[in-house]
Amino acid sequence: MAKPQRCRSRRNQQPITTGSRSSRWLQSSSYCQFYPSFLEQGRAYLVMEYIDGQDLASIATQKLPVDTALKYIRQIGSALQEIHSKGLVNRDVKPANIMLRAGKPEVVLIDFGLAGIQDDTITMNQTTREQGFAAPELYDPNEKAQPYSDVYSLGATLYKLVSGQSPPSAEERAKKGKDKLPSLPQGIDNQICRAIARAMEPVWEKRLQTVDEFLSLLGLSIAEKSISNPTDQGAIAETRRQTRIGIYTLYVTAISIFVGILLALFGQELKSFFMSPFSPPGQEQKSK
Numbered sequence: 001m002a003k004p005q006r007c008r009s010r011r012n013q014q015p016i017t018t019g020s021r022s023s024r025w026l027q028s029s030s031y032c033q034f035y036p037s038f039l040e041q042g043r044a045y046l047v048m049e050y051i052d053g054q055d056l057a058s059i060a061t062q063k064l065p066v067d068t069a070l071k072y073i074r075q076i077g078s079a080l081q082e083i084h085s086k087g088l089v090n091r092d093v094k095p096a097n098i099m100l101r102a103g104k105p106e107v108v109l110i111d112f113g114l115a116g117i118q119d120d121t122i123t124m125n126q127t128t129r130e131q132g133f134a135a136p137e138l139y140d141p142n143e144k145a146q147p148y149s150d151v152y153s154l155g156a157t158l159y160k161l162v163s164g165q166s167p168p169s170a171e172e173r174a175k176k177g178k179d180k181l182p183s184l185p186q187g188i189d190n191q192i193c194r195a196i197a198r199a200m201e202p203v204w205e206k207r208l209q210t211v212d213e214f215l216s217l218l219g220l221s222i223a224e225k226s227i228s229n230p231t232d233q234g235a236i237a238e239t240r241r242q243t244r245i246g247i248y249t250l251y252v253t254a255i256s257i258f259v260g261i262l263l264a265l266f267g268q269e270l271k272s273f274f275m276s277p278f279s280p281p282g283q284e285q286k287s288k
Contacts, residue, residue: 030079032099032110051110052102056095056157062164063185066192069161072098072107074220077154077211079109084147084211091145093153094133095160132156136170136202148209155199155214162188170202192218 035047056072076098083090090109097111135152137143152170159167163184173181181200184193195217201207208214215221 029106030075030108031083032108048110051099051108053099053108054102055110056098056100056107056161059100060095060161060164064161064164066162066188069158070192070218070220071105072100072161073154073158073218074215075107076109076157077215077220080147080150080154080211084150089145089147090150090153091134091138093150093157094131095157096131098157132167132169132172133160134170135204136174137204139171146204146209147211148204148207151199151208151211151214152201152204154211155196155208158192158218159184159196159200162192167200173202 032051033049035049037044037046039045076093080090080093092111093109097109099108099110100106101108133153133156135149138145138149156167159165159181165182167181181197184196195208195214198206198208198217199214208217
């Protein structure tokens with residue numbers, strides 16, 4: 001629910017309504033589903049799917065196992081690729097906006113408050129700036145958001161998950177003149193460190209431009225999510241076998257029904273035909 005003072009102008013209503021509409025266009029299970037938003041007595045209400053679980057900001061107070069972090073990043077990357085393919089940019093990817101479903105290794109991106117059309121301009125709020133997950137161009141009202149803006153945030157999220165520390169904000173890095181990120185903990189693969197550094201490049205022209213580029217540099221692929229494991233393959237084979245058995249059974253049943261109908265209609269005639277004695281050729285003439 002948004003406060004009345006935020007709903008008085010059409011500009012302030014835009015992120016709320018855009019976020020709600022954007023979610024309804026998406027099919028990925030890694031996005032929280034929104035329902036139609038509405039205004040009531042000067043307040044804007046967002047109705048969304050309830051996600052039972054815990055956000056990654058609460059979980060990642062200490063570093064996560066690298067394999068676990070990469071699994072989460074691949075899922076969110078898949079969701080971002082879908083929203084980018086529809087000409088949208090999320091603008092607010094960060095651990096606090098990612099929920100881990102209770103009892104499942106599945107993460108869900110829950111916040112569409114800043115989602116909007118690519119090339120649109122929506123500046124970031126103070127909370128997001130302090131946490132260091134927003135790309136530099138999102139601070140500038142003259143800059144346009146693009147998929148590479150979400151790539152920066154996805155890289156910053158991975159930085160947080162594998163280190164347990166929030167990355168410095170883009171503003172802080174610019175003020176100190178330090179484009180280089182603080183070193184990640186020992187034991188993190190150099191390829192992962194390079195991928196994060198390239199995703200969080202302050203100058204967007206030098207940054208990885210798409211989520212797919214980032215995942216590829218990490219040695220991941222969005223397509224991996226749809227690849228069945230051996231257990232899935234066995235289940236598919238069993239399903240096909242059961243289908244073939246079902247078709248065969250249906251075929252035999254149909255024939256049985258057809259034969260039953262024939263017997264019911266022409267039983268006596270058929271019985272007489274098959275039970276009548278066989279006369280050898282010429283026997284009938286001899287009898288005469």
